[in-house]
Amino acid sequence: MATFAADHGSFAARRYLKEVLRDTFLKLDPRQMWHNPVMFVVEIGTVITLVLTLTAPTPAARGYDLAVTLILIVTILFATFAEAYAEARGRAQADYLRRTKSTTPAKVIAPNGQVTVMESDKLRRGMQVLVEPHDIIPGDGVVVEGMGSVDESAITGESAPVVKARDDSVTGGTVLLSDRMIIEITVNPGESFLDRMIALVEGAQRQKTPNEIALSALLGVLTLIFVFVVVTLVPIARYFSPHATQVATMVALLVCLIPTTIGALLSAIGIAGMNRVAMVNVVAKSGRSVEAAGDIDTIILDKTGTITMGNRMATEFLPLPGVTEAEIAHAALLASLADNTPEGRSVVDLAKEILDLRDTPNAEGEPVPFSARTRMSGIDLADGRQIRKGAVSAIRAIAQQEPPPDLDRLTESVAREGATPLAVAVDGRVLGIIRLKDVVKPGLKERFADFRAMGIRTVMATGDNAITAAVIAHEAGVDDFVAEAKPEDKITLIRSEQAAGRLVAMTGDGTNDAPALAQADVGLAMNAGTMAAKEAANMIDLESNPTKLLDVVLVGKQLLITRGALTTFSIANDMAKYFAIVPAMFAAVPSLRVLGALNIMGLKTPHGAILSALIFNALIIPALIPFAIRGVRYRAESADRMLARNVFNWGVLGIIIPFIGIWAIDHVLGLFGLA
Template sequence: MLFVVELGTIVSLLLTIAPGLFDATGSRVYYGVITALLAFTVLFANYAEAYAELEGEAQADSLRALQTETKAKQLIEPDTPIEEIDDGDIEIADSNEIEAGEVVFVDEGDVIPRDGTVIEGSASVDESAITGESDPVIRQSGGDRTSVVGGTEVLSDCLKVEVTSEQGESFLDEMIGLVENAQRQKTPNEVAMTILLSGLTLVFVVAVATMFFFGEYLASFTVGFAGLDIAELVALLIALMPTTIGALLAAIRVAGMTRVTRRNVIAKSGRAVEAAGDLDALILDKTGTITTGERVAQDFHSLGDANDEDVIRASYQSSLFDETTEGRSIIDLAEKMNGTKADGGQPDGDAVDEPGAAVEAPRDVDVSLGTESLSEENFVPFSAETRMSGINLPDGTEIRKGAVDAVEKYADSAPGKLRQPSNDISESGGTPLAVAVDKQVVGIIELQDELKPGIADRIAEIQKMGVETIMATGDNQRTARWVADQVGIDEFHAEFGPEEKIELVEDIQADGKLVGMTGDGTNDAPALAKADVGLAMNAGTNAAKEAGNMVDLDSNPSKIIEVVGIGKQLLMTRGALTTFSVANDVAKYFVLLPAILAAAIPGLAAMDILNLSTPASAVTATLVYNAFIIPLLIPLALRGVDYEAQSGAQLLRKNLIVYGGGGLIAPFIFIKMIDMLFVALGVFQ
């Protein structure tokens, strides 16, 4: 389309230089004005894309600034245990000299020289330079938190890292390349739009070319009509083609990707962002996406002959030195329900905001927590073998808390009604922990995996857009059903492993639907690669990041909901501006056609709604509007239309009324104003 505009500019320029070449009857000044306006149309169309790409280049520059040369502590003997490493085991080398497969030692305060995998050790790492998040993250060997990124700093402890990337092939290098190059990739919807616009261009070229010969025919028997001016036909062609949306397509696409980048998500292709806007189904994990992933104490339940005070005291004492999230929440809840701190003071005013303060109206229980003589030496830490933790009191009393079946096996006796309240807690989506004193089960601690704030509203928002929400979790059926009911999930699947996840993706795609999902582990990689939109977590494994077509630098699984919204906004913006552009063309048709043909066909004067001063003024005013409406719409293309979760029918109706109506009215208003300005200045009189 813009190529046709360029050709029209060349033709108009030739008319300006040599009017006699085409037997043109207009003045050079008139043709010069038309040439300038067509040139501005081409210029503004290219400016729209260039302006949008500036943001992507700025993002790439900011990432490139992180690539500082660092020294690496290369291990001479990679098998040396981390606790035995000293200066004699280390060889200092430039990071660009380290090859993939070599092992480096990274101590507190060191910068990780290159992307790699933690093979030994555990440390707190500052990744704020890449993710923008100030909170450090834990990286350790084993599991799904082994991946480290070059350029990040170790804040505590030390690591042995096996380098996994060659020089120039790090994750940071890849992100820079993606940001720089992704905006140049066309998406399927954009290809379809290009075909549509190309088809319209061809139709208008044929129609306008035919009008030239029609004009010659009219001139043969119409007195005072010498035929249609080529420059005016070129102007008619350019005005009728939807040049506005053609010029803004690239800006809309780049702006959509830029909005994703601003949310710390790197899209590997433009198709990923646009596919997010076209999703039919969204697969969500439970832990970390729908729930916070942290189980907190919700209530205490006494069993048998024990009372509430006995259960609270035993739970508190067994958790006093338990530094896990569950242990701290038990302490907070017990103190809140008792009204006192362990030191005898009153609880902090902020206690109600802590995770353990989940009970809105705790029971007022007067309990002597009995912690004066306890020390950490009495604490029995949790072990995977026993699945329990606890404490041994100085008087010989043993207190244990843990999984219900583990505590039952440990205890000499348990109330006959133990299983029923345990099942009730599980049915409500919670986790029961049994508490035993001297091998006698006295009660249950109810833990709940908290729902993320506002997650139900966000899921409802996605559903309003016509996207089916599906939860796939490894948890049991009871917990999965409770969570699904709480947040309004359309469909849920429990006890799902990697094989079941990829089968679920394939089944949805077999129905002709687009599907998105999130993941961070190696076991998620197959499904991430298969999904149309795979959002991998930066904190996850390299396999997951390579499999997904988006990487979330903040490692927030629920961010895929935002990505879907951005994709929808991109499509809504394109639809709105396309409607506006086509409506513009209809209005310009009623402006130009009467002005050009009224001399030959007087009946067309009835279509001259604006009653412009002269045909030359009508052509020029229309071209002025056609050129300058492009830069005026660039801010809307970059910002996007206001996003609302609505059905396709609602969006179509809104586009037709707001942007279609605006597209019809705006040309009449502005072209008439420009014509009035010409009259005031004495132009074309």
């Protein structure tokens, strides 16, 4: 999807030109337009001036009414085009996902063990399917047997394969590269992850967010107020200047006074915000969560699989006195040959590196699988030697002689570093310690520093002991941590933050994270996580990268800033257009010549001033579409400073640009004798 975002997002209107143009005109339907009160009033005004054009008594009146009508039609078309263009980008993403989603053969395992082949679109929840190397996984499900390497590039855009084991969730449309797995299907037809993604990125299905609804209501109230203002102005204008009471003039005045700019772009801003989240490979289930991300105060992160890689990896062999590193490495290698867990494979890889071995050696003997009761695994070699690796206390219990004090020193040292110690013994003689560490994902410390600069507090919640949690928290750069946290503790933490008036975001990937993800204002689940976590969250990160939450926060803040900036610009525009039209309307009235002092742009005629203001009002909408689609740039700074900067920049620009634009348009119209 990352590749798609680059290739398709910016060219949606070009690729879907027919659909954009079609929707631009379809959205003129009053049944759709009335949801946008500002543009609905403009549409009513257009109909009125169109009727006046058709019934005008003189050619001069007909020409003026026709000019006003045409400009109003263009204004409405630009507004509907902005929304249609934003929706086209969403459709482009949805169409890409539809091409990704395909019907494939599925090897269904019957209760008697017999394998039959059926089409993937006929799979039902609870069915088990066999997936072999290079097979396309036929549907969303959970691995119930086996493990293998899965290519998820069709979904995430990332070429690196992901190892899936028992209880891991898999997505239909991805490809198994190695080994074999049995997957239990967890969704019915039409309910798959891709189906939900397609529905979510469809701009037409987007629901208005609370902030957008509130702003729409405000714009509606402002529009109603200006309707009353213009209606009240009619008898006053008729008393002083009969020509100023032309209906077309009053309609033009109303259209220029109401906030048409933000009214035209409001829907496009919201749709584009959803699209920008999708372009960073995050699927948002609602626009509400995108907006909430822009106001986040606290982020709570699960440690395992979120801050860390999730699998403990062997990083060092620590031999006891009298034992060489090569000796403990060789023993650990033999004890791990039959251990297919990521932990066991990492021991083999580290031992081969230390022993300078290219190939994994063979060993004749009987593997001893890991047991929760013994907390050990190993191998009984054919020559009679018994090699064991496991918890230090378990290895100490089988030691034939008391281990040296250095064993306790090494064990405590490893634990204090946030790592896990495993002991290795041969025939009851303890050789040393294997250091296992859950590695912190790269780049986290820098991204958390960015959070801190934005005033967002980061908290790590983990079930580890306080010593391990403190080490990981320091290494990752989080602001605080909660150790030995149970699922209910995470919910308590979130509720306490919310009770203090803070908005909370939570990332996680496990079933135990699901309650907290559901409680948080913004819940971001890792795509590599469990189905329960993805169902509870309101956002899903396709790349399973917890730092992606920063991108989501940036998009949310950018969405709010864009809406605020364009609203400020629109209201400032209205002030400038007021100074253009009202003085021109009464400039010919001797008793109101004082209004001529307000004609600071030196507009030549009332009709020219009105047409110039209307033309500018129409042209500014397409000029601002790129800002609505891409968003106004966000900078990490305090809220007060950000507000002051945006109000100054967009407010001042909103006043200056209309003065310059209306003045220039009036002079151009004058060159053609239209002003």
